[in-house]
Amino acid sequence: MTRRVLLIVSGGIAAYKALELVRLLRRRGIAVRAVMTESAGQFVTPLSLGVLTEDHVYGDMFDLKEEREIGHIQLSRQADLIVVAPATANILARMAGGIADDLATTILLATDKPVLAVPAMNVRMWHHQATQRNLATLRGDGVHIMEPASGSMACGEYGKGRLPEPEGIVVEIERLLALPPRADPLIGQPDFAGDAPPVPGTPEPDGTLLGKHILVTAGPTHEPIDPVRYIANRSSGKQGFAIAAAAARAGARVTLVAGPVHLPTPAGVERINVQTAREMMAAVEAALPADAAIMVAAVADWRAADAADQKIKKDGSGQPAPLALAENPDILATLGHHAQRPALLIGFAAETQRIAEHAQAKLAKKGADWIVANDVSGDVMGGDSNAVQIVTTAGIESWPAMAKEDVALRLIEKVADALSV
Known part of the structure; x- marks a missing residue:
């Protein structure tokens, strides 16, 4: 039986992502009918949404033709799920207050179907007491609220409030519609340009981490020296992405904070892209609280103290330009002593001798529970296999070389066991 979603698009800069959301839902076999607020028309056109939904796009409460053909009561009742994406601070406030002053809010007040709101707004608006109060009211009323993502915003600020990627919204919609796991290569396209293959269909979650939030970091960081040069580590991100994928298959809600890598986003994973160590630190803190944090990223230890605005040129003296370095934040150590420290904190140690x-010294210094140590003197960084040692206060557990996907599965099994105690 075809499932039906009524998508309400409100007027935020993230409204353009509604087009991709519709495309993904239709690809999955879900019928979509769209409603736009008046301000949403400043960002996307009814024509674009209508072409993708293959249906009329509704928006005028007082259009006699629209109301005669299918009124707001029918719109509110004919869908299996109503999705508000993006849900601006304004529409959330009106929903919480029971205000029905346009077609969208009238539908929401008249519906007897489940509602999913996907917020998107400026970071300060998201953290404002009024917004948090409205969200608490809506949750109390039974509205499902999807957590926004963290990252750079159109206004130039950084923090929590970005609309999650459409792939992640589709996963949440499918969960609310009780649809079976997809085997759709469309979900999980690269977030950076490149020729990375799509993620294959994922097996059904085993549920060992159901209800848990797992935070994973992966990849390198790039610390700019000038507009064309940067300091970085030789990390491909493969191990971290494999761990994020394994955690999602175990039923966890997974937040993956990824440095600049050319890898597809694993199905069911919320991905936050960052460039520098300081951006990664901010994204990790914004993602808390988490039940477990697995810090796989190869974060650059240093950055240029004063990155140049223009390309640094050779001066003909034969001497290199002076480069003053500053130490980057220690993300693992910060989490180890954080007020919202995860119950299980796991660090990775890339060593050559x-x-x-x-790894044992790092365990004590960082305040971690486990350190996963690996010898990177060979081709581990960028390769497809890994041999690791799990170092804890109880001792050292050595694993033979195996595919990074197998390392991930085995590690997530240990995480699930530890969190179930």
């Missing part, structure tokens, strides 16, 4: 010894 005295692997276990250095």
Whole structure:
């Protein structure tokens, strides 16, 4: 039986992502009918939404033709799920107050169907007491609220409030519609340009991490020296992405904070893209609280103290330009002593000698529960296999070399066991 979604698009800059959301839902076999607020028309056109939904786009409460053919009561009742995406601070406030002053809010007040709101707004608007109060009211009324993503915003600020990527919204819609897991290569396209293959269909979640929030970091960071040069580590992100995918398959809600890598987003994973260590630190803190944090990223230890605005040119003296370095924030150590420290904190140690010894020292210094140590003197960074040692206060557990996907599955099994105690 075809499932039906009524998509309400409100007027935020993220409204353009509604087009991709409709495309993904239709690809999944879900019928979509769209309603636009008046301000949404400043960002997307009814024509664009109508072409993708293959249906009329509704918006005028007092259009006699629209109301005669299918009134707001029918719109509010004919869908299996109503999705408000993006849900601006304004429409959330009107929903919480029971205001019905346009077609969208009238539908929401008249419906007897489940409602999913996907917020998108400026970081300060998101954290404002009025918005948080409205969200609490809506949750109390039974509205499903999807957490916004963190990252750079159109206004130039950074923080929580970005609309989650359409792929993640589709996963939440499917969960609310009780649809079976998809085997759709469309979900999980690269977030950076490149020729990365799509993610294959994922097996049904085993539920061992159901209800848990797992935070994963992956990839390198790029610390700019000038507009064309940067400091970085040789990380492909493959191990971290494999761990995020394994956690999602185990039923967890997964937040993946990823440095600049050319990898597709695993199905069911919320991805936050960052460039620098300081951006990664901010994104990690914004994603808390989490039940477990697995810090796989190879974060650059240093950055240029003063990155140049223009390309640094050779001066002909034969001497290199002076480069003053500043130490980057220690993300693992910060989490180890954080007020919202995850119950299970796991760090990775990329070493080239005295692997276990250095990992044991890192365990104590960082305040972590486990350190996953690996010898990167070969082709581990960028390769497809890994041999790791799990270092804890109880001792060292050595694993033979295996595919990074197998390392991820085995590690997530240990995480699930630890969190179930």
